[in-house]
Amino acid sequence: MPQLAILRQPPEPIHADLVNRDEKTDLALLPTRVSGRVTNGSEPGTFQHQWPGVYAEARFRGGAVTVRFDDAINRARITIDGGAGGVVEVSRPGSADLRISGLAPVPHNIRMDKISESFSLASFGGFFVASDGDALPPPDARPKLIEFIGDSDTVGYGGRAQRRDCSADQVFAATDSTQTFVSRVAAHFQADYRIIARSGIKLMRHDGDAEPQMVERYARALPDEADSTPAPEPAADIIVIALGPNDVVSNAPTHLVGRDRRRLSFEYQHALVDFVRAREGRNPQALFVLLAFSEYGNDLIDAHRAAEKALREGGARITLVVLPWRDRRGCHWHSSPRDHATTADRLIAAIAAAERDQAQ
Secondary structure (H helix, E strand, O other), X not given: OOEEEEEEOOOOOOEEEEEEOOOOOOOEEOOOEEEOXXXXXXXXXXXXXXXXXXXXXEEEEEEEEEEEEEEOOOEEEEEEHHHOOEEEEEEOOEEEEEEEEEEEEEEEEEEEEEOOOOOOOEEEEEEEEOOOOEEEOOOOOOOEEEEEEEOHHHHOOOOOOOOOOOXXXXXXXXXXXXXXXXXXXXXXXXXXXXXXXXOOOOOOOOOOOOOOOHHHHOXXXXXXXXXXXXXXXXXXXXXXXXXXXXXXXXXXXXXXXXXXXXXXXXXXXXXXXXXXXXXXXXXXOOEEEEEEEHHHOHHHHHHHHHHHHHHHHOOOOEEEEEEOOOOOOOHHHOOOHHXXXXXXXXXXXXXXXXXXXXXX
16 A cells, blocks of 8 residues: 655645646656666656666755656655755555645755665656746756665665564565665765665576576666666766675575585686676776675685786776675664665775775
């Protein structure tokens, strides 16, 4: 069932309601800036999405705004004026308009964040202002763009839970892509971000795998549709790759020891090198950051170290961050808020050091 909550009220309270889609002609579409991997919809201002972490931003002048959804599977957070003008969260709104009123009749910024993970297609229908308001140009892009490529840890799977044993509904409620190391790192560098991540995904397809993995899904606007083409998107300044646990550890049966595990590590190392080189062609100035999780063991760390060495010798701008053992108190042993803070701190330090070296 659709749900709506006003999470933060400004000094003068706002009102929010989910209503049937409004086809009135006095609603004007706001120009919108979108960050994240999407494909353009059939109507102006609309887009379809399946990857996590997508967000859209616009500006308007007026006392009310309408946000249009065609989405029965996700949670979204609407933030006005960075939160000072109010924060509204909707869950599985379906084909509906979110009307927010009671705003001061002055210029406002509005942002929609998709905060859940979905394995089905959904659509965003844009922002609208009534005839007594004014559409303003959207916010400018931020100085940097950081792309994060990963699995469930990058998505933020179940990270806000206070337990490891979670139901599907608890995972849904505890997953929030805006409360992860991704958002912390991006905020520190005043950057936009693009998340290409999926829970359970591997970098490469292994023997017996029927499903395509990141090597195949990466270029898709919609990860489950092979022929989907992303809307035009800028090159990234920094690319963080946090893959490998599902290749080297989770994929390996417990009886695989010694030579067999080393083989998986070797295969992953070479696939990672090829994957980074493919991304270099699209992002020629990017700094690449490889993220390795200590709790998954030396096979994974050794593969990352070997890949970093090969790529550095090949001329790539690259650095490796090996994370310390973390508590993993989120759902199903996933990263907790504390873990995300630790990861962000390590990434911020590594990126800052690499940028200082580049400037010298």
